[in-house]
Amino acid sequence: MPGQKLRERDRMPFANYQSVADVARPFRIHFRRAAFVPPRAATLSDYFRAELDFTLREVPFDGSEAAACETLIYPFLREVWRAYLESLTLWSHQPLAYDHDLSGVPDYLVARRSPLGPLIVDQPYLLVVEAKKDDFTRGWGQCLAAMFAAQKLNDLPEQTIYGITTNGQVWQFGQLHTDVFTQDPRSFTLEDVDRLGAALHFVFTQCRDQVTDVSAVV
Secondary structure: OOOOOOOHHHOOHHHHOOOHHHHHHHHOOEEEEOOOOOOOOOOOOHHHHHHHHHHHHHOOHHHOHHHHHHHHHHHHHHHHHHHHOOOEEEEEOOOEEEEOOEEEOOOEEEEEOOOOOOOOOOOEEEEEEEOHHHOHHHHHHHHHHHHHHHHHHHOOOOOEEEEEEEOOOEEEEEEEEOOEEEEOOOOEEHHHHHHHHHHHHHHHHHHHHHHHHHHHHO
16 A cells, blocks of 8 residues: 555666556556646745745756755645645655555655545555656656556546656656556646646646545545
8 A cells, every 4th residue: 555664675666667668568558648738727826936936046956856856846746735735645755555566656646635644645646756867758657657556556447647757847747547648748847837837736636626526436
């Protein structure tokens, strides 16, 4: 289950997938490209906009992968997540394991908020993987592996799992529904922060709506 502690040797399989094809081939996942993130209004606080401007102007965020995570990726995810607190929880570097071939530690994941409290990991709906060294091909291989692991863990065949691969400045979006992985061919960047914020809000909204649908059935 998500949150279980993994031995170090069990934390590597996500990283072993070098591309989408490396995941699609053994697990029989169909791949397609289509623009599924619709245009919509962004809701970003003035405080966040000011902090982002400061970061882009003063912080050496491109000095290391950890710096990009801490100063760009996590703050943006956190800003959007605040609007969905009642339904979702944002986790950082949380182990995720289905089996030996589908286990590892995604950089971030968004899960259903557990009725047991904020310290309990529940069903993951969104996986976020940093494109280290700007290698989006490898980043998507790791992200899709994590998405497929989440799909297996949740055991809800009709549920859509979302994925994001980003280097902090460029963000790409994908979704996995049944055995079809769809990658939005467009990149969303910090050069258009409103467009990026709107894309993130869309994905978080889809995750929240699935939480509501599952809760209604239960």
